Every structure is written in C-alpha cells, then in structure tokens.
C-alpha cells in the first residue's frame with residue numbers, strides 16, 4: 001500500500017530541492033558516514049584551538065566593558081546581556097574599531113549590522129536587493145555554495161562571472177553586465193571574495209581591485225565583498241607570518257560606497273558563536289525624501305528573520321576583541337602560523353607526489369587561506385567521493401558543488417584548516433593512490449570500450 005503523505009516537496013519552495021541547498025547536507029552526511037576517513041574536505045577551523053574556559057573570560061571582559069567603558073548600571077548590563085536587544089547589535093562599535101585597527105577602514109558603527117554569522121548577512125543583503133523579477137546577482141565562479149543557496153531561497157538568479165587565476169576576469173564581468181542588461185535583466189551586484197577565496201584559493205591583486213571599483217562605478221553596480229579568510233596569509237617558508245603584503249580590502253579602497261562588506265568571526269574567533277556582520281553604509285533615499293543607511297533597511301529585515309543576534313554570543317566575540325585591543329591580526333597569530341604551515345605542507349606534498357612533467361595532476365598555490373584546487377585527468381563527481389571515502393579513507397570536496405550549472409568538473413577542493421601536517425601526509429598518500437587507481441581504471445575501460 002502506498003505510504004500516505006501530508007506534503008510533497010514539489011509543493012514547497014523550489015529551492016528546498018535545489019542542489020545548492022543539498023550540497024552542505026550531502027557533504028556532512030558523507031563525512032558522518034566515514035568518521036575515520038582523513039578529511040581534507042572540511043573548511044572548519046582547527047578544533048584544538050577551541051577553549052571553553054575562554055568563553056567565561058570573554059563574557060566577563062565584555063561585561064566590564066559595558067560597566068566601566070560605556071558606564072552602564074548593573075541593571076543596564078543585565079538587560080544588554082540577557083534581554084532582547086538592539087537589532088543592529090551590541091558589538092558594532094568594537095567591530096568598527098577592529099576594522100580601523102586591522103583594515104585601516106573607517107566605518108560609522110551605525111552602518112554595521114551584527115548578524116547570525118556571515119550567512120545571515122548575505123541573506124539580508126540579497127533580500128534587500130532583490131526587488132523585481134528582473135533582478136539578478138553576478139558572482140565570481142566557482143563560488144561559495146552558501147551564497148548560491150541564499151540567492152535561490154530569494155528567487156534571485158545567480159549569473160557566473162569567470163574567476164581565473166587573477167581572482168576575477170574583469171572583461172568577463174563587463175560582458176556579463178552587458179549580456180544581462182541586453183536580456184532585460186537588472187544586475188544588482190557582483191559577489192566577490194578578493195582574499196583567498198572559497199573554494200578557489202585565489203586572490204585579486206591591488207591593481208585589479210582598483211579596476212574592479214572603477215568598473216563598478218562605470219556600470220553602476222554594487223560589489224558584495226566577502227572576507228572570512230583575509231587574516232590568513234601564508235608566510236614565506238622560514239619567515240614568520242605577517243600581515244604585510246596583504247592588499248587593502250575593496251572596502252578600504254572604496255571612496256564611493258560601492259562596496260557592501262561582509263564579515264565573519266567564524267574563522268577568527270569561534271564558529272559556534274555564529275556571529276558575523278555587514279557594513280552597509282550606502283545611502284538610501286526614502287519616498288518622502290529622507291535619506292538613511294542601507295544598514296537600517298537590513299535591520300528591518302533582520303528584525304523579521306532572527307530579531308537580533310544572540311547578545312551572549314556577541315559578548316563572547318566582543319570580549320575576544322577587547323582582549324586584543326580589537327585586533328584580530330593580534331588574536332590569530334597561532335592560527336595564522338598553523339594554517340600557513342599546513343598550506344605550504346600541502347602544496348609541497350602535492351609537488352612530491354605528482355611531479356611536474358610526469359604527472360597530469362595540477363593545482364594552484366594560493367597565497368593564504370584554507371583551500372587548494374587540484375585538477376585531475378578525469379571527472380570528479382559525488383560517486384568518486386564515495387569511492388574515495390569507502391576505498392581510500394579520504395574526503396575532499398568535488399569542485400562541481402561550487403558551480404551552478406551542474407556540468408562535470410575535473411577538479412577537487414582540498415582544505416588544510418582542520419587537520420595536522422601528519423594527516424595531510426596521510427591524506428595525500430591516499431589521494432595519490434586514488435588518482436593512480438582511477439587513471440588505470442579509466443584507461444582499462446577505454447581499452448575495453
């Protein structure tokens with residue numbers, strides 16, 4: 001007898017059945033299924049850095065800040081920490097100080113909305129921008145699946161812009177704007193990750209950052225700059241990691257409020273706090289002629305999505321910021337050293353196992369961040385990931401997940417953030433075995449065919 005059902009997926013919003021929304025679940029399920037596999041898939045921070053004891057210290061530090069620096073009475077402190085609170089957040093002034101200290105970026109704290117992770121920030125911005133069925137979003141491909149998924153939920157089509165080794169192909173961006181407009185569409189913004197992008201690992205150089213801003217001005221386009229990995233440049237071998245040489249963010253170069261800046265504390269402080277933010281200093285004219293900030297429009301949307309970001313979580317992040325004079329560069333010395341060491345270890349390990357000249361395997365060498373893209377001489381799909389997990393004890397992410405068109409891709413993403421150098425060695429040995437076997441298997445199939 002057929003099982004009775006109450007609802008059908010087909011009757012729900014189409015996004016719930018979209019590959020973009022299934023991607024994270026699928027990858028998590030594979031990881032749960034093979035708990036003993038080496039995971040070069042997870043783009044999570046290294047868990048040995050987590051410290052429950054620090055939570056109490058940060059909370060107490062922020063409590064003292066409210067009382068001593070902001071002059072709040074004990075009753076006000078209780079209310080700030082434990083009651084429903086300000087929609088735009090309670091650590092906005094510390095976020096502004098952090099951006100001034102680490103990014104030389106002067107931001108009006110009122111232009112900041114503190115969000116439940118960067119993910120909510122993306123959702124709020126896309127919700128606000130998507131005003132008309134003709135609206136589309138441009139995004140450098142391959143792109144972060146959380147962006148694509150949020151856009152899907154908002155019925156906002158994402159049109160890819162070529163990324164390439166320079167991080168963005170500016171002539172393709174201009175062409176995509178032209179094509180979209182010629183088709184009667186309204187490109188509302190272009191989403192970019194100028195520093196150590198997820199998944200590509202690429203960065204945009206200073207000259208191209210300036211050209212991108214010029215192009216955005218010429219085309220009257222907003223830029224959504226997402227920067228969760230910017231504080232993790234990998235040092236030169238044998239030299240301590242520094243922040244020098246890191247180009248300014250797009251937002252720091254932006255003199256015309258073209259850039260909406262998306263920030264995350266997940267990789268720098270704590271992912272479990274779920275705190276991120278958006279800087280939205282764009283001026284928005286109302287029907288009555290009044291002019292306000294885009295941040296205030298986003299806050300209205302936020303009040304109907306998450307009401308406000310947990311003040312307890314914000315207090316933890318606020319305390320962590322205060323402990324280091326609001327510098328996350330200072331707060332993440334240990335993380336930067338470990339992630340940089342791992343990135344170099346991975347790239348060196350790839351070079352040893354897949355020597356240039358004899359192996360068709362290729363990879364890029366990012367200047368920092370968590371990710372490296374490895375290109376192999378065969379298609380990489382979810383079935384191969386299952387074979388890799390089951391037969392070789394190795395997890396990675398098929399690059400096809402980061403493209404929107406479902407076309408086969410012959411590349412995979414490796415992540416260095418959640419592993420030790422020893423696990424990287426083991427993982428790369430297993431990758432070398434997988435590549436050798438897969439190449440032989442396909443050659444044998446071709447012969448039979």
Ligand SMILES: Cc1ncc(COP(=O)(O)O)c(C=O)c1O
Pocket residue numbers: 043116117118119120144146193198226228263264265266271275276
């Ligand atoms: C490019 C990018 N943006 C945003 C996020 C989400 O950040 P959050 O955890 O603050 O929501 C991630 C997380 O991996 C990411 O890689």
